[in-house]
Amino acid sequence: MANILVVDDELGIRDLLMEILNDEGHNVELAENAAQARAARARYRPDLVLLDIWMPDTDGVTLLKEWSATGFLTMPVIMMSGHATIDTAVEATKIGALAFLEKPITLQKLLKAVEQGLARSQVRKSATPALQGYIDFVVEGAATVVTTESFSEESGLQPRQNFELDKPLREARDEFEKTYFEFHLAKEGGSMTRVAEKTGLERTHLYRKLKQLGVDLTRGKRAAG
Numbered sequence: 001m002a003n004i005l006v007v008d009d010e011l012g013i014r015d016l017l018m019e020i021l022n023d024e025g026h027n028v029e030l031a032e033n034a035a036q037a038r039a040a041r042a043r044y045r046p047d048l049v050l051l052d053i054w055m056p057d058t059d060g061v062t063l064l065k066e067w068s069a070t071g072f073l074t075m076p077v078i079m080m081s082g083h084a085t086i087d088t089a090v091e092a093t094k095i096g097a098l099a100f101l102e103k104p105i106t107l108q109k110l111l112k113a114v115e116q117g118l119a120r121s122q123v124r125k126s127a128t129p130a131l132q133g134y135i136d137f138v139v140e141g142a143a144t145v146v147t148t149e150s151f152s153e154e155s156g157l158q159p160r161q162n163f164e165l166d167k168p169l170r171e172a173r174d175e176f177e178k179t180y181f182e183f184h185l186a187k188e189g190g191s192m193t194r195v196a197e198k199t200g201l202e203r204t205h206l207y208r209k210l211k212q213l214g215v216d217l218t219r220g221k222r223a224a225g
Contacts, residue, residue, distance in 0.1 A: 002118050005029045005046035007037040007063075008080065009055045013103070017050060020110065034058035041067070046075055048117040051097075053081035053088060061092050068096050076117040080105065122200040178213040185215070192217075
């Protein structure tokens with residue numbers, strides 16, 4: 001169960017999204033404009049925000065820029081619009097939006113985007129400060145190299161890891177995810193069950209993810225031994 005903030009000036013869309021997300025077991029807060037969204041973000045500390053682009057007072061992209069500039073973009077944000085151009089969607093992504101949903105939003109696309117957003121939120125919460133910095137830099141596109149220095153000695157991993165960020169986002173994300181999962185595997189002695197609990201993934205999904213990333217599943221067990 002997660003806390004999700006829905007920001008949209010259309011009452012019908014707010015009510016529909018709240019109904020769907022409530023049925024999925026999430027707590028939902030609603031805001032109809034940027035002013036209410038600011039207050040809700042400060043009060044509610046959401047795990048995820050669904051943010052409409054076109055609103056009467058302050059548009060969603062401007063609010064996203066504001067949160068990014070003031071350090072309040074600490075949660076994944078999914079943009080929504082029925083009239084946005086490709087350029088607008090690209091701009092929002094560069095600022096820090098996780099995804100863009102075109103209205104009318106299908107149930108399948110909504111639930112998939114929310115699942116991905118909450119997975120990102122879980123990674124942020126679980127990450128060490130150095131890894132958290134890496135995530136922020138990737139999302140904001142603000143760095144070329146990040147060096148992690150916070151891997152604990154108990155993990156058996158190398159204490160420093162350079163991430164080259166001057167590459168396609170998918171490659172950079174795969175590098176981070178591989179290091180992230182290797183860290184948790186080593187920390188948990190190779191226990192897939194405990195790693196699944198720590199990372200918030202189902203065991204079968206976790207196993208497929210590790211195989212896809214080429215993670216050595218015996219590495220954590222060797223480090224623990």
